Amino acid sequence: MERSVLTVGGSDSGGGAGIQADLKTFAALGIHGLSVITAVTAQNTLGVRDVFPVPAEMIASQLDAVADDFDILWAKTGMLFSPDAISLVAERLNALDCSVVVDPVMAAEAGGSLIADGALPALIEKLIPLASVVTPNIFEAEAITGVKVSDLESARAAALRIIDMGARAVVITGGHLECRTAGLPAGECVDILVTKDGAACISGRRRSGGNHGVGCTYSAALTAYLSAGMSLQEAARQAQEFAARSIEGSRQVGRGTAPVDQTAGLREDAERFRVLSSLDQAVSMLAEERMFVDLIPEVGSNIGMAIHGARSEMDVAAVEGRIVRAGRRAHVSGCMRFGASRHIARIVLAAMRFDPGIRAAMNIKLDEYVLSEAACMGLRISSFDRCEEPPGESTMSWGTARAIERLGAVPDIIWDSGGMGKEPMIRILGRDAVSVATVAIMLSRAVGKR
Known part of the structure; x- marks a missing residue:
């Protein structure tokens, strides 16, 4: 029987947190998720409007149903709201003899309380x-322990208090902790993992984006990784990265705090595969076209393509080592990887700032006949003059932007006549690597007929 992981918590009608976030996280990590709903919230990205606690007998019935059919070795709890719900869930999970990750949910990121008055003692005494x-998070740790958390040392002290309450391990998530107070680099997000045997800091790059549902997502990911047999420290590291990618992929679907997107990593990985597939097809087309060799410049040719929403050179794949002449054939002198060509990446990234749909480019040698044929094909053509380049600028970034500015749109062809030690060049731009290679092949065949 395949493993299933249980989540016990509240429903978020806005789809950003709670049971919805947990199940999306489990699905993204390849795990079948079971759910027991303890409360229904009227909630959106602006905050919690109302909470309806599910009656205890219905919570018990849900727990009985999943326990009777599934092999539950791991469970996580989120919003339990009332003392009665906490006591019931603790009793049933104890009877299941499964490992439990407790996310002590008390408030929504968008605002609003998610725990009833008087429920905190039950959480401390029965569930922890x-x-x-x-x-x-640091606010929940403060509420549970009474320890003011302002840096890593106070976070460790709060975690040890929770260990004293009976928990085997504690991860105080550092999303709300300003790391500079602890002498750590700005831009870092540090979670602190504490057990009775010691403490470890788990550091990662702080990501920009919405954070509605990030706490639920982190704890669900941690549960999923632990259920897969990872060590606690590795599971915590992987969960931090999963939550960070979810923040980075957040989308402004409402008017308040943007929900995290648990599928962001999956979508990016799939997009990178599609980019490499398009690039592989394009390179094969160019290598098989005998006429293309006549368009390869002395410095070699290259072709690259970016993922949707590319932000850096590492988001643009190209040929490592370029495409060069080998007799009368084009030879691909390296593999295709992201970050392989700063030159091509800068062209693509500059073009994407004007039109995000233009994600591919390649360079070929400048030939007046090629420009003439391009014009006959109806391709939009523009150029830049290296003599106008301001000091300190990247030629490809500036030149691409200058050619776009001159045309008033992203051209299909950008050329320049070179300069001191710089070969004259044509760049072909397009929506993907295959379409760019197709244009290059059409131009090479036209040149071959003259």
């Missing part, structure tokens, strides 16, 4: 002692 891991 069952926990394999507790995953509070």
Whole structure:
């Protein structure tokens, strides 16, 4: 029987947190998720409007249903809201004899309380002692322990208090902790993992984006990785990265705090595969076209393509080592990888700032006949003059932007006549690598007929 992971918590009608976030996380990580709903919230990206606690008998019925059919070795808890719900869930999970990750949810990122008055003592007395891991943010850690968390040392002290309450391990997530107070580099996000045997800091790059549902996503990912047999420290590291990618992929679907996107990593990985596939097809086309060799410049040719939403050179794939002449054939002198060509990447990134759909480019040698044929094909042509380049600028970034400015749109062809030590060049731009290669082949055949 394949493993299933149980989440017990509240429903978010806005789809950003709670049960919805947990199940999306489980699905993204290839795990079948089971759910027991303890409360229904009227909630959106602006905050929580109302909470309806699910009656205890219905919570019990849900727990019985999943326990009777599934092999549950791991469970996580989120919003439990009332003392009665906490006591019931703790009793049933204890009877299941499964490992439990406790996310002590108390408030929504968008605003609004998610725990009833008087429920915190039940959480401390009944649920925390069952926990394999507790995953509070700094505010939840303060509420549970009374320790003011302002840096890593105070976070460790709060975690040790929770260990004293019976938890086997604690991860205090550092999304709200300003790391500069602890002498760590700005831009870092540090979670602190504490067990009775010691503490470890898990550091990652702070990502920009919305964070509605990030706490639920982190704890669900941690549960999923632990259920797969990872060590606690590795699971915490992987969960931090998963949550960070979810923040980075957040989308402004409402008017408030943007929900994280648990599928962001999957979508980016799939997009990178599609880019490499298009590039592979394009390179094969060019290598098989005998006429193309006549358009390869002395410095070699290259072709590249970016993922959707590319932000850096590492988001643009190209040929490592370029495409060069080998007798009367084009020879691909390296593999295709992201970050292989700064030259091509700068052209593509500059073009994408004007039109995000233009994600591919390649360079070929400048030939007046090629420009003439391009014009006959109806391709839009523009150019830049290296003599006008301001000091300190990247030629490809500036030149591409200058050619776009001159035309008033992203051209299909950008050329320049070179300069001191710089070969004259044509760049072909397009929506993907295959379309760019197709234009290059059409131009090479036209040149071959003259």
